[in-house]
Amino acid sequence: MKQLRLLTALAAIFTLLLSLQATAATFTFTAIPDEDESRLVERFNRVAAYLEFELGVPVKYIPVKSYAAAITAFRNNQVQLAWFGGLSGVQARLAVPNSQAIAQGYEDQFFKTYFIAHKNANVEPSTEFPKAIAGKTFTFGSKGSTSGRLMPEFYIRENLKQSPQEAFERVGFSGDHSATIAQVQSGAYQVGAVNYLVWETELAAGKVDPSKVKVIWETPNYPDYQWTLRGDADQVYGKGFTKKLRNALLNMKDKSLLKAFPRKSFVAAKNDDYKAIEDTARAIDLLQ
């Protein structure tokens, strides 16, 4: 048994060594932009520098890969501020009581999802929900995305009176808006749901071939991305911190900083703005 104890001790030392490299308490945030995730750290380090200057506390950016990871980091107080999607923001605020949405992108006040179809799907663009997509193959974006999953699934259920798995011949999750476009454009999936901003950007960049794939319907507007802050920020970083942070965000005018998100500017937001998102998520059982 002595050997075992030795081994356990060794393992414990390793773990200790790993966790000893702990960071000093700084104000940490994370963000996943809805498009162009390259040079993430470089771009958001500049945002961190801006916030540090405005807030007078050390600010650090840590990159994450998924909304789920962002929510975990937020709940575990590894980050105190996060740029969430509509749905992930609701989930995060449920996980951390008293946390609040403090600002959203200008575009996020009236966000929308495009339904796109390959020409072989033979679905024409319309202002009504295109019921002809039933029975086709369909791809969402990432599983936890508001524009790529929640809202399209809601409208599919509302209009086709069926779950996507029942309504379509096959349902995939591309994991990313760009991947959705690529997969529908190649005809791998006949129909897909995509964040409208990503579509517009890729169209402008010439990555979309309009003879192969086109927008067939757009959803009504809904609120999307927002900055969410933990409720204990004022206690930890000093009185008035929340207000100072909100002002810093709303006054972010530098185009090169805003391009990281990418948004035109930020406007004030509050938790109630996302009540509709929460209700929708509950309606389709994405929230318990």
Next chain:
Amino acid sequence: MATDSRQAVAKSVSAPPRYNLLRGRPWLQVCGGFFLLALALLPFADLKVYPSEPGQELLRIALGVITPNWYDWPALGQALLQTVSFALIAVVISVVVGFGLALIFHARSVRVFCASIRAVHELFWALILMQVFGLSATTGVLAIAIPYAGIFAKVFAEILEQQAPLPQHALAPSSSLLSRWLYTRLPQAWPQIVAYTRYRFECALRSSTILGFIGLPTLGFYFETAFKQGQYSQAACLLWALFALIASLRYWLHAKLIPLYVIIAFWLLPESAPVNGQYFWQFISHDIWPRTLQQGLLWETVQWYGSQLWTTLLPAAGYTLVLSLIALVLTGILATLIYPIASRPLAGRGAFIGHGALLMLRSTPEMVLAFVLLLVCGPSALPALLALAIHNSGLIGYLVARASDELPQRIDACRGFNLYSYQITPQIFPYLLTLLLYRWEVIMRETAILGILGVTTLGFYVDSAFAEIRYDKALLLVVVAALLNIAVDFFARQTRRYCGLSESRAVFSELKLKR
């Protein structure tokens, strides 16, 4: 194909009247059985092909592959070093722990414990650990080290067991278990242990890369972004870097330098946030249990588990099993066909090109293969099966080719196709079969990560449960996946025994990868 060739061989050798081909030929029975079962299950595998126009996208991918490009070389260097750091530290920890467990592997509880920790895929370990340790070095290292410790324990125990017992009898009866192992078994087993650890390190590099997909700062982090967003030149650059890293292992992985590497690796690891006991406790006591249980509603809890079982778990587990079985047979066929390109007796001097090709096949993440195949054949289980078969036959083909290099050559050996079908393949086939049976549980774990195809395996639901922040469901699914793994592992072991294939043979074969 494997079965066919064996049948052909068997038939050509002798075909007296009333001769039962299967009698006394357990390999043939097993191969035939698996093949027929896979054929019978094909209709349930959902292999529809959809017409698509992948030309444009495939052209962009091909262009990316030949024009690798990167924008931030320091970041690439850092990602490369951290990929190695995670793998190295994880392997060091798991070797130490695995060796300790190997010494007491005769205890059933230890065997079950090891089987259950290695039955959970690294990615799932990482997703679970992330809830507690956040996105930190601890998460990354433990996600690899935990399952690998289970694997090392098993393999080391097998290696140690095979060593000659004689030296041990020469020791004083009072000497402790550890001294006995250290002074008699370990020196004998040392070359094999080193060789196996080397091989595992290559696997750990791949695991470490894959962990980047969920946010650890390894090569996979940048790769996933670049690939999904269609920046194929960048993705290709990262993939080439991974290939180069693995191909160059033998030039820099020297035993004497490892302590130095470990120190550097510790220094290179990203910062770990302090672990907050409160969140850990909340995760253990609260998050992973169904809400109804927390409210004290026992009957509702039973109902919840029951409904999960019927609606998700059983169908998903069945489907996972079907897919993994077909992928396994496909892997066997493909591996039999492609191993010659890297086999020195068969490919001659050109074998190194084959080696390179197989290295690429086994090191390219299945996600990439699946994505490309998805563009070609549309969404169904077909791209998943092909991706799994290509990836795994790259690995098995490589091991078999290495084994074929060591076969003694007859002076009057035939050449070409005859050499392949009458001399080498029959000799290495038992080995190939052993490897396949060994690999089955791995293939099953890997069906997990093909959710982009909408292929509803257990792993697809695990991924969904984590994405929807439903840890109760995630935990249940992970446990079921682990049980299924243990069951398959058990079945494969029985099959190996039935075939008279020694358990250690697979280990040995992996060991031949030394140098």
